[in-house]
């Protein structure tokens with residue numbers, strides 16, 4: 698049994714805690730239990746320059762029309778550029794691209810085209826960079842955006858896509874990059890930490 702000086706918080710004990718008492722950090726840690734892929738959302742930002750940012754709040758929304766969404770911080774530079782361009786590309790990163798993820802999440806990354814130095818890409822239909830080593834890229838026209846707290850839900854209509862099923866996806870779980878490890882049988886994959 699734990700002493701009073703080192704109590705088990707209800708959230709740690711698996712009991713429900715009212716959200717206001719939890720705090721953002723505990724919320725983020727609990728959300729981290731939901732494994733996701735990792736994407737780099739790119740946009741051609743006019744005057745021949747471009748921008749990219751790491752995003753894991755990516756989901757498919759509708760089949761007819763084909764819609765996807767990402768949730769972007771209201772203060773994000775990329776959000777303003779997407780609204781101005783009316784388009785964006787979602788690039789699903791492949792295993793081994795954790796450095797690309799880190800680069801496009803860094804506040805200190807170079808601005809404009811220099812952000813993409815050493816990251817091969819081709820312009821998509823909408824002009825946004827489609828990364829050459831992504832497992833899939835979805836080229837989208839901006840459909841709608843909806844304010845949700847301190848983020849915006851940005852919906853895109855898919856106008857073109859690239860799919861490279863031979864590549865494995867990069868996984869993000871509990872704040873760590875992971876990869877699928879193939880077991881002896883193709884369908885029995887295990888998670889492997891790749892940091």
Ligand SMILES: Cc1cc2nc3c(=O)[nH]c(=O)nc-3n(C[C@H](O)[C@H](O)[C@H](O)COP(=O)(O)OP(=O)(O)OC[C@H]3O[C@@H](n4cnc5c(N)ncnc54)[C@H](O)[C@@H]3O)c2cc1C
Pocket residue numbers: 735749750751752753754755768769770772773774775776798799801802803804869
């Ligand atoms: C695995 C992973 C998943 C992620 N998923 C998402 C996601 O789904 N949605 C999302 O919005 N972000 C996500 N991020 C964070 C995002 O990648 C970074 O915040 C990235 O910098 C956003 O790029 P940007 O161009 O949109 O914003 P940036 O312009 O790079 O700014 C990012 C944030 O930093 C602040 N900022 C920038 N420069 C300064 C400065 N000099 N001083 C103080 N503050 C500054 C901005 O106000 C903004 O809040 C994720 C990061 C990782 C690693």
